[in-house]
Amino acid sequence: MNQQRATILYIAMSLDGYIADIDGGIDWLSEVEGEGDIGYSAFYETVDTIIMGRTTYDQILTFDCEWPYSGKKCYVFTNREHAPDDNAEFVTGDLSTFMSNLLSQPGTNIWLLGGGQLIDGFMKKGLIDEFAISVIPIILGKGIPLFKSGNQKASLTLTKVTTFKDIVLLQYKPA
Numbered sequence: 001m002n003q004q005r006a007t008i009l010y011i012a013m014s015l016d017g018y019i020a021d022i023d024g025g026i027d028w029l030s031e032v033e034g035e036g037d038i039g040y041s042a043f044y045e046t047v048d049t050i051i052m053g054r055t056t057y058d059q060i061l062t063f064d065c066e067w068p069y070s071g072k073k074c075y076v077f078t079n080r081e082h083a084p085d086d087n088a089e090f091v092t093g094d095l096s097t098f099m100s101n102l103l104s105q106p107g108t109n110i111w112l113l114g115g116g117q118l119i120d121g122f123m124k125k126g127l128i129d130e131f132a133i134s135v136i137p138i139i140l141g142k143g144i145p146l147f148k149s150g151n152q153k154a155s156l157t158l159t160k161v162t163t164f165k166d167i168v169l170l171q172y173k174p175a
Helices: 027-031 040-044 054-061 095-103 116-124
Strands: 007-014 018-020 047-053 073-077 089-091 109-114 130-136 156-164 167-174
Touching: 007 116, 047 054, 047 116, 054 073, 073 095, 109 116, 130 156
Parallel strands: 007 109, 007 130, 047 073, 047 109, 073 089
Antiparallel strands: 007 018, 130 167, 156 167
16 A cells, blocks of 8 residues: 555544444434544544545435535445435445555545444455544443454554543554
8 A cells, every 4th residue: 555645544432332323323422521622633634535435424414514524535435326426426346446546646644434334344455554543431332333243353553542531542553
């Protein structure tokens, strides 16, 4: 992979490892107090490309706001047909081929936004260069897991720990 561009999984999860509740909701993220934006703005400035799955994209469209990623190139992986859209380019096909082409283009870092199915695909193909996981001190008990069971073992090296009041941002690179 191009060493100048990194693919970064930047995501929040509950203390018990879920990225959304059983219905796909993320309201629980705002129930905990962090400091400032928990490093989001600084991270956001380092990326020019965002990759997400179709379910994540559809959920973002339900938010009561303008498209939050204008100015960034957004790709949505999907198996379903979708009309052309001003917010994102819809992609089907092989992840490895897509990422190889994307990483060969000039640019800054790439944010793997989610969701769970797409993260699983990236994990299985070893396409994540960095993991930045904000641990939210809530136990959901059930929901959509960050990492699916059955993934291959992946050893990581901790590169940084940052606390934002009750939230901890853990940063790792593959070992």
